[in-house]
Amino acid sequence: MTANALDKTPVTLLGLGAMGTALARTWLAAGHPLTVWNRTAARADGLAAEGAAVAATAAEAVAANRLVIVCLLDDDSVGAALDGADLTGKDVVNLTTTTPAQARERAAWATARGARYLDGGIMAVPPMIGVPETGGYVFHSGSPELFEEHRETLAVPAGARFVGADPGHAALHDVALLSAMYGMFAGAAHAFALIRKESIDPAGFAPLLTEWLTAMAAPHVSQTADQLGSGDYTTNVVSNLGMQTAGVPAFLATAEQQGVSPELLLPYFGLMRRRLAEGSPQEDLTGVVDLLLR
Structure with a gap:
């Protein structure tokens, strides 16, 4: 062991998939x-050659060090791996x-x-x-x-960001951000489908799409947060709900003309129309958030 290693916190890691x-x-x-x-066990062979100690069991690995990092498939895998280990005095x-909910239960x-x-x-x-x-x-x-x-x-x-004492908040931040990502991916998929049958090069279209999403996303996210905080959905509105909903038929007609299913957009357009029916046309799109709450 080198002098440098003696100054470093020993780590136990359970799970050697791609991320582990x-x-x-x-x-x-x-x-x-x-x-x-x-x-x-064979997945540990390469790391053993690089200097890692390989434990025969999860319990043996947990016993080796105070700091125990777990990176497994799912919560059931965590329970199975740690069930026979002595966690007294460990930092998991x-x-x-x-x-x-699983994070809170696992913390308890x-x-x-x-x-x-x-x-x-x-x-x-x-x-x-x-x-x-x-x-x-990492949250x-x-x-x-x-x-x-x-x-x-x-x-x-990777950078370490603490988001609170509630054990469930890291998972909640994770899923919330990933949910937004998949929504963005859905919009991008629809955009590429619209041009798919045309003489438009996807590689040439991609920078335009990236620039547009970048320009729109940050102001929209910031304004939504501000309006949710204040409760006033009519503050600093640039394109109001009434105007944006009026444009929906053009989006749907274009999809039909291009032979593209509108299924990725219909749920959001449906929420916009519902909000317009029960709210003010002068609002921003923020009211859609309230419609999602059960």
Whole structure:
């Protein structure tokens, strides 16, 4: 063990899928002593050659170090891996994708077994891990003390952002941002479908689409947040609900003429029309948020 490694927090990592392996390599490269475990043991061979200690069982890996990072398939996998481990005095950071409710339940489960707990939501794909300029980061929520103590270690693979003591808030932030991403992807898919049969080069169209989404997204998101906070959906409106809803037939007619299904747009257009029927045409689109609440 090098002198540099002696200054670094030892880490245990459970789970060596694509993301887990990327995380492992960044901690190893930064000089952290690393113990790994994976249900399919062969996945650890490459990391062993790079200096990781390989545990035969999850319980053995947990016993090796105080800081335990979990990056498995789902919450059931987390329970199965940790069920036979002694968590007394351990700091468990669960980076497995779960729901907010599962995160809260897992936090209570870990705390009852003597551990401190953080839940995490990884806002990155494996190639972004260990590459700060890509902008990847991880949401963390749960024990503030655990986060502050291990902040530097947690930030090695990607930026570490604490979003509150409620263990469910990291998962909620994660899913909220990803939901917006998929909505954006849906709009992009519809846009490409509209031009698909025309003599329009998708590669030439792509920069136009990127520029437009970039120009529209930031002001819209900021204004929606401001209006939700104030409760006044008519503040600083540029294109009101009445005007935007009046344009819907042109979008649907264009889709029909191009032979494109409008199914990605119809739910949102339906909400716009509902809000117009029960609200003010002078509002922004923010009222759609309230229609989604059950």
